[in-house]
Amino acid sequence: MDGIQEIKHHGASDSGRRGPSPSTEAVSKRNQLRQLSINPNHWYAVARSDEVGQRPHGVVLWQQPVVLYRDSQGQVQALADRCPHRQVRLSQGQVNGDRLVCAYHGWQFDAAGACVHIPYLGEKQRLPNCGVRPYPVREQDGFIWIFPGNTDAMASRGVAPLPLPEWDHLNYIVTVSVIDVNAHYSFLIENLMDMYHGHLHDDYQAWKDPILKHLQATSERVDAHYQAQSYYRIDKIWSVSQLFIPALRQLHPEPLDVSYVYPNWVATLGQDFKICCLFCPVDLAHTRAYLLHFTSLHAFHRLHKLPVTFRRWLKTRLFGAAQPLLDGLVAQDVVMLEQEQQAFWADPQAQGPELNSALAAVQRLMRQQAETVV
Numbered sequence: 491m492d493g494i495q496e497i498k499h500h501g502a503s504d505s506g507r508r509g510p511s512p513s514t515e516a517v518s519k520r521n522q523l524r525q526l527s528i529n530p531n532h533w534y535a536v537a538r539s540d541e542v543g544q545r546p547h548g549v550v551l552w553q554q555p556v557v558l559y560r561d562s563q564g565q566v567q568a569l570a571d572r573c574p575h576r577q578v579r580l581s582q583g584q585v586n587g588d589r590l591v592c593a594y595h596g597w598q599f600d601a602a603g604a605c606v607h608i609p610y611l612g613e614k615q616r617l618p619n620c621g622v623r624p625y626p627v628r629e630q631d632g633f634i635w636i637f638p639g640n641t642d643a644m645a646s647r648g649v650a651p652l653p654l655p656e657w658d659h660l661n662y663i664v665t666v667s668v669i670d671v672n673a674h675y676s677f678l679i680e681n682l683m684d685m686y687h688g689h690l691h692d693d694y695q696a697w698k699d700p701i702l703k704h705l706q707a708t709s710e711r712v713d714a715h716y717q718a719q720s721y722y723r724i725d726k727i728w729s730v731s732q733l734f735i736p737a738l739r740q741l742h743p744e745p746l747d748v749s750y751v752y753p754n755w756v757a758t759l760g761q762d763f764k765i766c767c768l769f770c771p772v773d774l775a776h777t778r779a780y781l782l783h784f785t786s787l788h789a790f791h792r793l794h795k796l797p798v799t800f801r802r803w804l805k806t807r808l809f810g811a812a813q814p815l816l817d818g819l820v821a822q823d824v825v826m827l828e829q830e831q832q833a834f835w836a837d838p839q840a841q842g843p844e845l846n847s848a849l850a851a852v853q854r855l856m857r858q859q860a861e862t863v864v
Contacts, residue, residue: 518573522857524568524674528552528771529859531640532753534652535768535780537634538666540565543642546590546778548581550772551638557581558623558634561588568627568636573618575607597664631657633768639863652754653768656764656784659803661794665812670778671824675833676856678779679840681823682755682767683852685716686845694758694818696720700746707851709858712750712797714848720759750852752859762786775831781820783812815863 513590528534536549537558546559548571555571557580571581571828573592587607590599603622611617626644627635633655637644656662671678672814681687685700696822704715719741744760755767765786793801835841844850 511676523676523853524831524838526674526676526856526860527863528675528753529863531637531643531647532584532639532649533628534636534637534753534770535633535635535651536770538780539566539629539632539634542634544585546581546583546585547835549770551636552771552772554638555579555581557590557718559585559590559629561585561601561691563588566627566629566634568634569599569601569603570623570625570825572622573597574618574622599730615770627737628817630709642692648698652751652756652766652768654766654782656864657782660798660805661787662764663787663805663808665783665785665810665816667781667813667820668778669781669815669820669824671766671827672776673827674834675777677830678767678769678823679755679828679852679856680849681756683712683750684846685714685718685746685846686747690822691819694815694822696763696815702846705848705851707855708856709862710752712848712851712855714748714851716746716748718744718759721761730801748848750855752855761788772797781805782817783814785812786844790820812847830842 517745518574530552534551536551537547541547542558542560544560546557549556549558554737556568557571558566558568560566567589567590569580571579573580573594575597576594578590578592578594580590580599583591585591586598588600591597592599596609597605599622600606601624603624605617605622607618608617628635628651629652633651635651637649643649657664669678674721685702688698688700698719700718702714702716702717706715708714716807720743722754746757746759748757749755753769753771755769759765762785766782766784768782769777769781770779793804
């Protein structure tokens with residue numbers, strides 16, 4: 491197929507493969523990898539919907555401070571978080587109707603970023619010809635997404651935020667954990683695509699003994715298909731308790747599919763679980779992300795016949811059911827990722843052998859995306 495690379499794996503063949511010492515060129519590429527920019531021509535989830543209320547909310551996406559706020563209609567707006575007057579943060583201000591008001595001198599800006607009012611403007615003075623950069627913004631599936639790139643590219647390519655239909659679907663229980671790690675985003679996506687690091691997680695891990703069976707890569711995504719042993723089977727109403735009672739878990743084989751759908755990550759474990767990671771890289775050594783865990787209730791046919799109001803109450807009541815599991819995984823991974831970043835700073839030339847070919851495909855995709863910015 492044009493533009494698609496496919497690699498088939500049989501058993502754990504990767505584990506027996508050891509290449510030569512890395513060449514100077516390989517070391518140089520690795521150094522560049524840890525300093526790659528993002529491709530801005532994508533939608534990035536920068537906040538949850540419930541984080542943006544009556545007051546301005548500041549975020550940072552790849553060294554760009556952005557302020558989010560809701561106008562008088564409740565619509566989310568996004569502007570550069572810097573007043574053109576004295577360069578202070580607009581997120582320290584307040585919202586007045588449809589306008590964002592700077593805390594310092596009270597200058598007011600509309601949703602297009604234009605300065606529309608200065609409280610002490612003289613009768614013979616004109617509003618200065620200055621403004622604030624507006625960002626395309628969408629509120630979708632429980633998150634606020636912004637597009638920091640070329641809007642022409644967004645329109646011509648039909649780029650859209652990663653769909654998360656499970657967020658509102660009544661047949662899924664949702665848990666969200668925030669990843670805040672002092673490391674380049676490449677370390678995090680490599681961690682997520684590498685199913686062989688389950689040794690780290692012990693009781694937090696949902697599966698064991700993964701074997702990479704098939705790998706597919708394009709210019710937009712990498713799909714790695716593993717076969718694993720799952721600890722969970724959600725087929726009875728009490729099965730959900732397996733999320734927080736380890737003694738109830740029983741190993742059984744399940745397909746484990748993980749995908750780097752640039753710039754985000756998606757994984758499914760059989761029919762019962764879906765996990766997504768929404769990336770918001772802050773800078774070269776700081777990454778924020780939202781890790782979402784969806785537990786399917788599709789197997790409970792009787793539940794589907796109950797009134798929608800009850801099912802909606804149940805979904806809300808069980809929100810965060812997997813919080814200890816998810817937070818535990820994140821805490822353990824953050825320690826490792828920050829050690830990787832620190833080790834890179836200490837010796838950028840050092841590189842150990844990598845036995846998982848999925849990571850090489852992921853690294854190629856990151857480079858391609860960073861290098862093809864329009």
